[in-house]
Amino acid sequence: MASEESIEIKFRLADGSDIGPSRYSPTTTVRSLKEMILSQLPKDEENGPKTINDMKLINAGKILENHKTLAESRSPVSEVPGGIITMLVVMRPPMPGRNNESLQDGSSKQSSCPCTIL
Numbered sequence: 001m002a003s004e005e006s007i008e009i010k011f012r013l014a015d016g017s018d019i020g021p022s023r024y025s026p027t028t029t030v031r032s033l034k035e036m037i038l039s040q041l042p043k044d045e046e047n048g049p050k051t052i053n054d055m056k057l058i059n060a061g062k063i064l065e066n067h068k069t070l071a072e073s074r075s076p077v078s079e080v081p082g083g084i085i086t087m088l089v090v091m092r093p094p095m096p097g098r099n100n101e102s103l104q105d106g107s108s109k110q111s112s113c114p115c116t117i118l
Contacts, residue, residue, distance in 0.1 A: 007070050009085045011037055011057075014116060021084045026071035030057055030064045037089060049091045058088040090116065 010020035011033075019040055024033070034052035041048055049055045057064045060075035064087075074085075093114050 007074070007085060008083075009033075009070075009087055011087050011089050013089050014091065018086075019089075024070055026069060026074075028070050029066065030068055030070075030073060031066040033057060033070075033087075034066070047093045054092045056090045056092075058090060059085065 005025075006023040007026055008021050008023050010018045010022075012018055019037060031052060034055055034057065037055065038049060038052055052066070059073060062073075062075065064073045
Protein backbone atom coordinates (compact mmCIF):
# COMPACT_ATOMS: atom_id res chain seq x y z
CA MET A 1 0.00 0.00 0.00
CA ALA A 2 1.49 3.40 -0.99
CA SER A 3 0.34 5.21 2.16
CA GLU A 4 2.32 2.74 4.31
CA GLU A 5 5.51 3.34 2.30
CA SER A 6 5.84 7.03 3.08
CA ILE A 7 4.20 9.71 5.19
CA GLU A 8 3.54 13.19 3.79
CA ILE A 9 4.26 15.92 6.35
CA LYS A 10 4.45 19.69 6.40
CA PHE A 11 5.82 21.70 9.29
CA ARG A 12 4.02 24.85 10.46
CA LEU A 13 6.28 27.50 11.98
CA ALA A 14 5.19 30.08 14.58
CA ASP A 15 5.08 32.85 11.96
CA GLY A 16 2.49 30.88 9.97
CA SER A 17 4.87 29.79 7.20
CA ASP A 18 5.30 26.15 6.25
CA ILE A 19 8.19 23.86 5.39
CA GLY A 20 7.08 21.18 2.99
CA PRO A 21 5.07 19.13 2.40
CA SER A 22 7.56 16.34 1.82
CA ARG A 23 7.42 12.56 2.04
CA TYR A 24 9.27 10.65 4.76
CA SER A 25 9.81 7.01 5.59
CA PRO A 26 7.94 5.71 8.66
CA THR A 27 11.37 4.76 10.07
CA THR A 28 12.54 8.41 10.06
CA THR A 29 13.27 9.61 13.60
CA VAL A 30 11.94 12.83 15.09
CA ARG A 31 15.59 13.85 15.65
CA SER A 32 16.34 13.68 11.91
CA LEU A 33 13.18 15.70 11.13
CA LYS A 34 14.34 18.41 13.55
CA GLU A 35 17.81 18.42 11.96
CA MET A 36 16.21 18.88 8.53
CA ILE A 37 14.03 21.76 9.81
CA LEU A 38 17.04 23.41 11.49
CA SER A 39 19.03 23.24 8.25
CA GLN A 40 16.21 25.02 6.35
CA LEU A 41 15.78 27.91 8.81
CA PRO A 42 17.59 31.21 8.15
CA LYS A 43 20.97 31.21 9.91
CA ASP A 44 21.06 35.00 10.41
CA GLU A 45 17.98 35.02 12.63
CA GLU A 46 19.02 36.27 16.08
CA ASN A 47 16.28 34.50 18.07
CA GLY A 48 16.28 31.31 16.02
CA PRO A 49 17.08 27.89 17.45
CA LYS A 50 20.74 26.90 17.55
CA THR A 51 20.28 23.15 18.15
CA ILE A 52 17.49 20.60 17.84
CA ASN A 53 17.04 20.83 21.62
CA ASP A 54 15.74 24.38 21.09
CA MET A 55 12.72 23.13 19.16
CA LYS A 56 9.80 20.80 19.71
CA LEU A 57 7.57 19.04 17.18
CA ILE A 58 3.91 18.68 18.08
CA ASN A 59 1.51 16.32 16.32
CA ALA A 60 -2.14 16.09 17.40
CA GLY A 61 -1.35 17.94 20.65
CA LYS A 62 1.46 15.56 21.60
CA ILE A 63 5.13 16.59 21.89
CA LEU A 64 7.19 14.10 19.89
CA GLU A 65 10.29 12.51 21.40
CA ASN A 66 13.61 12.67 19.52
CA HIS A 67 14.35 8.95 19.69
CA LYS A 68 10.97 7.80 18.32
CA THR A 69 10.22 7.13 14.67
CA LEU A 70 7.33 8.58 12.67
CA ALA A 71 5.58 5.21 12.81
CA GLU A 72 5.73 5.28 16.63
CA SER A 73 4.67 8.94 16.80
CA ARG A 74 1.66 8.85 14.51
CA SER A 75 -1.82 9.63 15.76
CA PRO A 76 -4.35 7.62 13.72
CA VAL A 77 -7.25 9.54 15.28
CA SER A 78 -6.24 12.88 13.74
CA GLU A 79 -5.02 11.61 10.36
CA VAL A 80 -7.04 11.51 7.16
CA PRO A 81 -6.07 8.62 4.85
CA GLY A 82 -3.97 10.00 1.99
CA GLY A 83 -3.84 13.44 3.64
CA ILE A 84 -0.93 15.62 4.65
CA ILE A 85 0.02 15.63 8.33
CA THR A 86 0.74 19.11 9.68
CA MET A 87 3.17 19.22 12.59
CA LEU A 88 3.66 22.35 14.65
CA VAL A 89 7.24 23.51 15.22
CA VAL A 90 7.72 25.33 18.53
CA MET A 91 11.06 27.08 19.05
CA ARG A 92 12.48 28.10 22.40
CA PRO A 93 14.09 31.55 22.30
CA PRO A 94 17.66 31.71 23.61
CA MET A 95 17.86 32.39 27.32
CA PRO A 96 19.95 35.37 28.43
CA GLY A 97 23.41 34.57 29.76
CA ARG A 98 24.24 34.83 33.44
CA ASN A 99 26.23 38.04 32.90
CA ASN A 100 23.09 39.69 31.43
CA GLU A 101 21.06 38.91 34.54
CA SER A 102 22.18 41.90 36.59
CA LEU A 103 21.47 45.50 35.73
CA GLN A 104 24.15 48.19 35.73
CA ASP A 105 23.03 49.59 39.09
CA GLY A 106 23.69 46.22 40.71
CA SER A 107 20.08 45.14 41.18
CA SER A 108 19.07 41.91 39.57
CA LYS A 109 16.63 41.81 36.71
CA GLN A 110 13.42 39.84 37.19
CA SER A 111 13.20 37.01 34.67
CA SER A 112 10.11 36.67 32.53
CA CYS A 113 8.50 33.63 31.01
CA PRO A 114 9.72 32.96 27.43
CA CYS A 115 6.54 30.97 26.70
CA THR A 116 4.60 31.25 23.47
CA ILE A 117 0.90 30.42 23.50
CA LEU A 118 -0.44 29.45 20.11
